[in-house]
Amino acid sequence: MNPDSSREPTRIFITGACDGLDELSAALSEHPEVEVVGRQEHVANAAAALAGGHLGAILHGTRRASLPEDELAAIREHTRTPVVLLASGEASALLEEALDADVADVLLLPQLTENVVFTARKAAHTGRRAPTGSSREHGRIITVFSPKGGTGKTVTATNLATALVKHAGKRTLLLDLDLQFGDAAIMLAIEPDRTIQDLMAAPGELDVEKLAGYTLRHTSGVDVLPAPIRPEDAELVTEPKLARLLEVARESFDVIVVDTSPFFHGPMLATLDRTDELLLLCGLDVPTLKNVRLSLQTLELLSFPPDRIKLVLNRANSKVGMKPGEVESALERKIDYEIPSDRIVPLAVNRGNPAVLAEPKADFSKAVRAMAKELVAAQAVAKQKKKFMATLARA
Numbered sequence: 001m002n003p004d005s006s007r008e009p010t011r012i013f014i015t016g017a018c019d020g021l022d023e024l025s026a027a028l029s030e031h032p033e034v035e036v037v038g039r040q041e042h043v044a045n046a047a048a049a050l051a052g053g054h055l056g057a058i059l060h061g062t063r064r065a066s067l068p069e070d071e072l073a074a075i076r077e078h079t080r081t082p083v084v085l086l087a088s089g090e091a092s093a094l095l096e097e098a099l100d101a102d103v104a105d106v107l108l109l110p111q112l113t114e115n116v117v118f119t120a121r122k123a124a125h126t127g128r129r130a131p132t133g134s135s136r137e138h139g140r141i142i143t144v145f146s147p148k149g150g151t152g153k154t155v156t157a158t159n160l161a162t163a164l165v166k167h168a169g170k171r172t173l174l175l176d177l178d179l180q181f182g183d184a185a186i187m188l189a190i191e192p193d194r195t196i197q198d199l200m201a202a203p204g205e206l207d208v209e210k211l212a213g214y215t216l217r218h219t220s221g222v223d224v225l226p227a228p229i230r231p232e233d234a235e236l237v238t239e240p241k242l243a244r245l246l247e248v249a250r251e252s253f254d255v256i257v258v259d260t261s262p263f264f265h266g267p268m269l270a271t272l273d274r275t276d277e278l279l280l281l282c283g284l285d286v287p288t289l290k291n292v293r294l295s296l297q298t299l300e301l302l303s304f305p306p307d308r309i310k311l312v313l314n315r316a317n318s319k320v321g322m323k324p325g326e327v328e329s330a331l332e333r334k335i336d337y338e339i340p341s342d343r344i345v346p347l348a349v350n351r352g353n354p355a356v357l358a359e360p361k362a363d364f365s366k367a368v369r370a371m372a373k374e375l376v377a378a379q380a381v382a383k384q385k386k387k388f389m390a391t392l393a394r395a
Ligand SMILES: Nc1ncnc2c1ncn2[C@@H]1O[C@H](COP(=O)(O)OP(=O)(O)OP(=O)(O)O)[C@@H](O)[C@H]1O
Pocket: 146, 148, 149, 150, 151, 152, 153, 154, 155, 156, 178, 260, 261, 262, 314, 315, 339, 340, 341, 342, 343, 345, 346, 347, 349, 364
């Protein structure tokens, strides 16, 4: 018996457009190892099939020479199914960018149909294993902290999480660890019917499925775990439970963005322990500067690795009698990211719509997007380094 005859065909959906896609679609429709569930050039017209189609892989054609981030983000609004990009023509930039993106594979057309079938099946297989498979890279934790209230932690965390989903295609959890007065949910106009406190109080072991049952999906695609509704419930979030939550979250998300309160309390220390990048927010005012300096000293005492700290100057362009260079001198370190003050930010906050979505062309949004991209690129380098060290250790 042919061993392949018992194999279930891989369900694929074809979106986008590129040279050679018509011929390929026709050939795939005849192939016994794949089932072409449908084809739509525009992702918006395929929403239902992508969301409910139980697909193994999506083949997305693009004529662009660079990564079609908006098209990938549109797909990610509906499904986590692995995406294989099909490109035609000159696509060397795309190949490079795809290494860091949420793309299972890239093929330059024309290709032998067998190659495309193999790639689609491989992507589907890896995608099925991904949530629990031991081979999957663990998600990275980006903690947004500042020792002063009102410096822009929640604005930064909500916009960064949104940019990571929309522009970097990352599966992102926004975790609100401002346990007493968290307002990540309200900044995203989410009315929480469940919060981190309900998750902590739920009986039984915390696992990936359970976490998924308590997160809330924002329209951008960000999953949110809101802070407790009442301040007195903050203490239910204990360090061991939070530690477990972070470990589980790393299994199912690429990035976990943690919004915090201006204190080094127990849960914050448990988070720092697992933090890959700490965005330390500073402003152009003397009290904040003084407290950021103290925080850097505290982080040193805690032996927090200095290379994981990224100094972010919010409202960097404010004319308030202090310049970014003076911040660098006072803190004896360089500023990693500058975010401008922008009136679109309070407007977006009051409308419950992140500025990166509401006003993508604003300077604020460009700065947050650039930061998101750089963080993703830095994470890719860190992962490669880790792999290299592991290979060396095995040799
Ligand atoms: N870059 C910016 N440009 C304009 N306004 C900003 C900017 N960043 C923050 N703000 C404004 O400052 C306010 C406070 O920001 P945010 O709530 O993010 O601070 P926070 O550090 O989270 O405060 P808390 O410690 O109270 O949680 C926001 O409502 C927002 O309108």
